[in-house]
Amino acid sequence: MSQLEFSWELGGSGWATCRIADGVSEQKDIVSYCTDALADVLHGVVGLYGGTSVQRFSFDLEPAEVRWVLRRRGSDVQVAIYRFPGMSTSFDAPDQAGTLSWTSTTAP
Numbered sequence: 783m784s785q786l787e788f789s790w791e792l793g794g795s796g797w798a799t800c801r802i803a804d805g806v807s808e809q810k811d812i813v814s815y816c817t818d819a820l821a822d823v824l825h826g827v828v829g830l831y832g833g834t835s836v837q838r839f840s841f842d843l844e845p846a847e848v849r850w851v852l853r854r855r856g857s858d859v860q861v862a863i864y865r866f867p868g869m870s871t872s873f874d875a876p877d878q879a880g881t882l883s884w885t886s887t888t889a890p
Contacts, residue, residue, distance in 0.1 A: 786861070786888050790820055800841060802861065802884070809863050809884035811848050813841035823850075830854045838877075840869065847872050849880060860887045 791799045793812065798819070801810045813819055822839035829837040830852055837852040847869035853860040864880030866872035872880065 786886065788823075790823075802863075802886075804886040804888060807884065807886070811841060811843060813848070814844055817842060826850065826852050830859060840873075842869050845869060847880075848883070849877065851877055858887055861885065 785805065787801075787803045787805075789799075789801045791801075792815070793799055796814055796816050797812055798815045799810060800813050800819075801808060803809075819839075819841050826837035826839045835854045839850055841848045841850075845868045847866040849864045849866065849872075851862045851864065853862070861884075862877070862882060863884040864877050865883045866875065866880040
């Protein structure tokens with residue numbers, strides 16, 4: 783288990799660099815913030831403390847999608863990030879239809 787680091791840095795107009803790392807590896811994407819992408823992250827994290835043990839949200843990479851799946855297991859949280867080739871065709875696809883690009887488990 784490790785400690786997660788998360789950063790969100792605004793770049794050019796409409797774009798941000800989103801980074802998550804666990805001390806061993808990292809995932810970094812240039813994501814569109816023309817949606818409420820950062821608010822989706824916050825809602826996902828806060829949602830883990832409610833009655834739902836799994837939270838999902840996506841980032842638009844135009845055209846690709848990066849989907850984050852957060853799973854609470856006791857006091858641990860697993861983060862799995864899946865990549866899909868096109869957001870318009872993958873929105874309702876199951877997580878496993880994407881390619882797992884990063885995963886980590888940590889205590890909150």
